[in-house]
Amino acid sequence: MIATIGHRISTALQVSTAPLRAPYRAAAGWLRRWAPKSLYPRTILIIVLPMVLLQSVLAFMFMERHWETVTRRLSTAMAREISALITVIETYPQDADFEKITAIASDKLGLSISLLPPASLPAPRPKPFFDLLDRTLSGEIGRYVGKPFWIDTIGRSQFVEIRVKLDNHNMRIIARRSQTYASNSHIFLVWMIITSLVLITVALLFLRNQIRPIIRLADAAESFGKGHPIGNFQPRGAREVRRAAYAFIEMRRRIERQIEQRTTMLAGVSHDLRTILTRFRLQLALLGTGPEIDELRRDVDEMNTMLQAYLAFARGDGDEQPDSVDIALLIEDLEADAETAGRRASSSFDGDPMVTVKPNAFRRCLTNLTGNAVRYAKSMRITGKHSGGWLTVTIDDDGEGIPASDRETVFRPFFRLDAARNQDEGGTGLGLSIARDIARGHGGDITLSDSPMGGLRVMVRIPD
Numbered sequence: 001m002i003a004t005i006g007h008r009i010s011t012a013l014q015v016s017t018a019p020l021r022a023p024y025r026a027a028a029g030w031l032r033r034w035a036p037k038s039l040y041p042r043t044i045l046i047i048v049l050p051m052v053l054l055q056s057v058l059a060f061m062f063m064e065r066h067w068e069t070v071t072r073r074l075s076t077a078m079a080r081e082i083s084a085l086i087t088v089i090e091t092y093p094q095d096a097d098f099e100k101i102t103a104i105a106s107d108k109l110g111l112s113i114s115l116l117p118p119a120s121l122p123a124p125r126p127k128p129f130f131d132l133l134d135r136t137l138s139g140e141i142g143r144y145v146g147k148p149f150w151i152d153t154i155g156r157s158q159f160v161e162i163r164v165k166l167d168n169h170n171m172r173i174i175a176r177r178s179q180t181y182a183s184n185s186h187i188f189l190v191w192m193i194i195t196s197l198v199l200i201t202v203a204l205l206f207l208r209n210q211i212r213p214i215i216r217l218a219d220a221a222e223s224f225g226k227g228h229p230i231g232n233f234q235p236r237g238a239r240e241v242r243r244a245a246y247a248f249i250e251m252r253r254r255i256e257r258q259i260e261q262r263t264t265m266l267a268g269v270s271h272d273l274r275t276i277l278t279r280f281r282l283q284l285a286l287l288g289t290g291p292e293i294d295e296l297r298r299d300v301d302e303m304n305t306m307l308q309a310y311l312a313f314a315r316g317d318g319d320e321q322p323d324s325v326d327i328a329l330l331i332e333d334l335e336a337d338a339e340t341a342g343r344r345a346s347s348s349f350d351g352d353p354m355v356t357v358k359p360n361a362f363r364r365c366l367t368n369l370t371g372n373a374v375r376y377a378k379s380m381r382i383t384g385k386h387s388g389g390w391l392t393v394t395i396d397d398d399g400e401g402i403p404a405s406d407r408e409t410v411f412r413p414f415f416r417l418d419a420a421r422n423q424d425e426g427g428t429g430l431g432l433s434i435a436r437d438i439a440r441g442h443g444g445d446i447t448l449s450d451s452p453m454g455g456l457r458v459m460v461r462i463p464d
């Protein structure tokens with residue numbers, strides 16, 4: 001019952017989220033394409049974006065509400081004061097020179113007023129671009145004074161001038177701008193921006209310290225993958241990063257221990273077997289000659305070669321240290337070897353020839369591949385390319401090639417394709433396994449495909 005309900009709910013949910021999936025995917029795709037790729041800029045974005053958003057909303061609300069309200073209140077007060085002054089002037093005209101009222105306005109209200117002979121008001125001034133004050137003050141004066149007036153809010157930066165047409169005079173009022181207008185409100189914005197800049201800087205500094213251990217861990221893992229030494233890598237930073245780092249160190253130790261065990265065991269086995277083989281050979285020498293004995297001797301030789309190849313495979317690239325190697329030169333060498341073996345060969349190299357690899361191991365990897373081309377084909381081409389952080393060496397030949405279905409199996413140790421094809425060739429079937437082992441030990445790989453020359457194309461790709 002519960003299961004049925006659960007099923008129904010999940011189907012209903014699936015149905016209801018289906019139309020949302022496409023826009024969600026589009027948004028996710030857009031984000032993936034445009035969002036910064038590394039951790040540091042991403043984290044910066046995560047901190048800075050909400051901050052900017054919050055501040056924009058705050059600033060907007062502030063401008064919209066606080067600033068406008070304060071300005072309106074101030075303007076209302078000023079308009080009322082002017083209205084009161086006008087009423088006094090008109091109701092008590094006994095103050096002939098308006099001395100008293102001018103003094104009251106100046107002392108008590110902070111307004112400088114003067115009464116001019118009647119004249120028509122000047123032409124209205126053009127509206128300023130940012131006209132909050134102009135708009136508000138005009139509105140309030142219109143409301144409270146109710147007489148024709150003229151206003152100038154921009155002529156003098158610190159003051160506002162208002163002229164009102166009375167019955168017998170023109171009244172000029174000069175007030176400080178700050179009396180009518182929340183003029184220093186921008187200080188709030190300036191403070192807000194300065195504080196957030198300080199906060200962002202502090203956050204960035206802290207962040208850098210948090211991210212550095214992650215980058216170091218990534219670097220160490222990458223060098224280990226390429227078979228480079230990782231120096232004395234120490235776990236640092238937050239607990240989770242440390243945990244990952246300890247896990248990585250443990251994993252590295254385990255891998256190294258395993259390789260060491262494999263090498264020691266195989267070295268022991270091959271040593272024992274070789275001792276017996278040597279004894280065999282001695283006994284054969286004592287037996288003299290004869291067709292059966294020659295056959296036996298050949299078998300013993302073959303066993304010896306196989307053992308050596310096996311040992312080389314088991315040893316892997318050992319403790320060899322990476323070094324800068326001229327790959328163009330190496331490729332020319334291989335070409336010369338193939339020619340010496342009586343094959344047609346050509347080679348080319350493109351890009352910076354110096355690449356950091358384990359010199360002997362990498363040479364062995366390529367020698368195994370060209371050796372195959374020599375063995376299974378008549379002519380070959382070696383092409384090297386170093387660009388975009390990768391070294392690619394391609395070996396094409398005109399032999400029989402390897403069917404697509406066998407292109408993975410041939411990498412297995414001791415696997416030889418079509419025993420009839422290479423009878424008497426004396427191979428052990430380890431060449432490709434060793435080559436791939438070495439390529440992977442450098443953080444790369446080997447792939448097989450069809451060659452335009454008609455045979456096999458072997459491509460070795462390792463990161464720079």
Ligand SMILES: Nc1ncnc2c1ncn2[C@@H]1O[C@H](COP(=O)(O)OP(=O)(O)OP(=O)(O)O)[C@@H](O)[C@H]1O
Binds near residue numbers: 375
């Ligand atoms: N260039 C090639 N053209 C055709 N077949 C190939 C080529 N390279 C390898 N092969 C096939 O893949 C098999 C495995 O190759 P691999 O190099 O591992 O062993 P091998 O050449 O037989 O012996 P080894 O290299 O150990 O002396 C070979 O037996 C061969 O059948």
Ligand SMILES: [Mg+2]
Binds near residue numbers: 368371372430431432
């Ligand atoms: Mg081979």
